[in-house]
Amino acid sequence: MVQKEIEIQVYGAEQICASCVNLPSSKETYEWLEAALSRKFPDQQFTVAYIDIFNPQDEQKKKDFSKKVIEEDLFYPVVVIEDEIVGEGNPQLKKIVKEMEKLGYKSGR
Structure with a gap:
């Protein structure tokens, strides 16, 4: 079973x-x-959060990652789960489903 609720x-x-x-x-x-x-x-509990890289949140970790997306010219949107990039551009x-299943989520279909 899922250990904790994740934020995508x-x-x-x-x-x-x-x-x-x-x-x-x-x-x-x-x-x-x-x-x-x-x-x-x-x-199953999880949240999906949208972070605008040019107007990042107050949270330092999100600010730092937003800066990384810009500086490293990553193709956005960049999808991150548990500090791991699981999708970029398209x-x-x-x-993403596979990554969630690794964390204990059970697919309904």
Whole structure:
């Protein structure tokens, strides 16, 4: 069973990254991910948080990672679970689900 509730962080920006022109925006990806994971892991506790890299949160860890996304030219949105990058640019649901299952989440479908 799940040891603790995780936070899935989606780092992105209003502006679509130059290499991601035909992909959904970071915000759209965040909304899609939240809905897809809620269906995949019903009745299991986790949160999906959207972090704007150009307007980061008060939390130092999120500020530092936002800076990293910008400085290292990572393709955003960047999806992070437990300090591990599990998706970048066009995150794959399969990879994110696999990471959650490693942490004890049980897929409903």
